[in-house]
Amino acid sequence: MLSAADNELLTQVNPGTAMHALMRSYWIPVLRSERLEAGGAPVKVRLIGEDFVAYRSPDGTVGLVDERCPHRCASMSIARNEEGGLRCIYHGWKYDQDGSLIEAPTEQVAHRKALMKRVKLGAYSAHEAGGMIWVYLGPKDSAPPFPAFEFTGLAPDQIDIKIAILPFNWLQNLESVLDSAHLGYLHRSSVELAMTDNAKQNAQNWEVDSAPKLEFEDTPFGVREAAIRNRADGSSDVRLREVVAPFYAFLPGTEGNERSIVIAVPIDDNNSLQIHVTYNPFRAFKSGEVEKIWFYTHEDKNDISDPAPGPLGWPQDREAMKNGHFSGITNRHVFYEDFAVLQSMGPVVDRRFEHLSSSDMTLVRFRKGMLQALKDIDDGRNPWGRPENPADYAEIRTRVIDVPAGESWRAIAQPA
Numbered sequence: 001m002l003s004a005a006d007n008e009l010l011t012q013v014n015p016g017t018a019m020h021a022l023m024r025s026y027w028i029p030v031l032r033s034e035r036l037e038a039g040g041a042p043v044k045v046r047l048i049g050e051d052f053v054a055y056r057s058p059d060g061t062v063g064l065v066d067e068r069c070p071h072r073c074a075s076m077s078i079a080r081n082e083e084g085g086l087r088c089i090y091h092g093w094k095y096d097q098d099g100s101l102i103e104a105p106t107e108q109v110a111h112r113k114a115l116m117k118r119v120k121l122g123a124y125s126a127h128e129a130g131g132m133i134w135v136y137l138g139p140k141d142s143a144p145p146f147p148a149f150e151f152t153g154l155a156p157d158q159i160d161i162k163i164a165i166l167p168f169n170w171l172q173n174l175e176s177v178l179d180s181a182h183l184g185y186l187h188r189s190s191v192e193l194a195m196t197d198n199a200k201q202n203a204q205n206w207e208v209d210s211a212p213k214l215e216f217e218d219t220p221f222g223v224r225e226a227a228i229r230n231r232a233d234g235s236s237d238v239r240l241r242e243v244v245a246p247f248y249a250f251l252p253g254t255e256g257n258e259r260s261i262v263i264a265v266p267i268d269d270n271n272s273l274q275i276h277v278t279y280n281p282f283r284a285f286k287s288g289e290v291e292k293i294w295f296y297t298h299e300d301k302n303d304i305s306d307p308a309p310g311p312l313g314w315p316q317d318r319e320a321m322k323n324g325h326f327s328g329i330t331n332r333h334v335f336y337e338d339f340a341v342l343q344s345m346g347p348v349v350d351r352r353f354e355h356l357s358s359s360d361m362t363l364v365r366f367r368k369g370m371l372q373a374l375k376d377i378d379d380g381r382n383p384w385g386r387p388e389n390p391a392d393y394a395e396i397r398t399r400v401i402d403v404p405a406g407e408s409w410r411a412i413a414q415p416a
């Protein structure tokens with residue numbers, strides 16, 4: 001459980017909240033690169049309760065500006081995307097990528113200079129890497145180093161990005177991936193549809209031991225979870241997972257195969273993005289391979305959510321449940337089972353009503369870290385996940401290690 005006050009601190013992200021200020025201190029991934037066409041339509045982006053538009057200039061550079069034109073508040077999502085900036089279609093005022101007003105044709109010539117000095121469109125830092133557009137919403141000169149994760153250095157054919165736009169809070173979204181205990185229950189039937197090595201391995205693990213012992217270690221980026229399964233001979237199978245503040249969860253996989261990261265980005269208090277990064281650091285994906293990993297998934301990669309018809313998610317097939325299907329959410333990728341359960345909790349879970357168990361310790365650890373980060377930013381300190389020394393993000397990955405009897409995983413796991 002969590003106090004009402006702490007729950008509010010962690011979940012509320014709209015302007016004026018502490019989390020809003022904290023989120024403005026990180027780089028945030030927002031769109032798949034392909035969404036932005038050079039010289040094409042700007043795309044609306046809502047983040048931490050504020051509205052922006054992202055666009056790609058005819059020369060290919062990416063910009064992010066406030067949605068509202070500072071003249072009379074027309075949406076810049078319908079602006080002309082011209083060489084050198086966006087031109088509002090209402091009165092033709094034009095703004096460059098820094099948000100400076102560079103043309104104001106409806107103002108009398110004598111007053112134009114003064115107007116152009118006075119009026120500015122909010123503009124923010126944007127960066128393109130790993131098949132995504134990332135933005136930084138804090139002051140331009142205080143941007144932290146870009147988190148150059150392993151996948152951001154790979155070729156496009158080694159990366160698959162899928163985004164789901166979901167009707168619930170970002171923390172609820174992230175906590176579903178910090179909770180591995182549900183794998184053997186919620187996904188028990190759907191995981192059988194997954195034919196990849198990673199999926200099979202996960203299923204086997206949960207059959208062997210559905211309640212591994214969890215231990216933790218702080219890293220410069222967040223926290224590392226070790227899920228320990230002891231064998232009869234005293235050795236153990238240890239799966240290390242990385243959680244990177246403020247919203248990244250690296251999913252445990254198997255050595256030598258594709259890797260994946262889930263990113264839970266706050267849109268506003270009641271909505272969030274779930275970004276799935278699937279990448280293979282060793283080679284390009286073969287034809288059909290991504291489809292095999294992502295079976296029964298909605299084809300629109302910019303929003304795979306495929307909204308469920310009711311407040312409680314998709315209708316369950318009760319007949320299939322009687323015949324052994326665990327969740328009744330049939331013929332869908334495992335993530336739709338998560339979406340359904342998360343949606344069933346309501347837009348923001350009231351965590352006063354929870355009764356957590358030992359399998360929930362990862363999310364408890366994460367909440368603690370984020371509450372501390374809120375204090376840090378308030379006190380002017382570098383928050384969690386923003387190391388003083390830009391440490392090596394490319395080295396962050398989950399691992400499976402075999403720990404001989406009598407030894408500790410901490411000694412074997414190399415530090416991130």
Ligand code: FES
Pocket residue numbers: 069070071072073074088089090091092093
């Ligand atoms: S509202 Fe944009 S130029 Fe007038």
Ligand SMILES: [Fe+2]
Pocket residue numbers: 176182183186187334335338
């Ligand atoms: Fe899940």
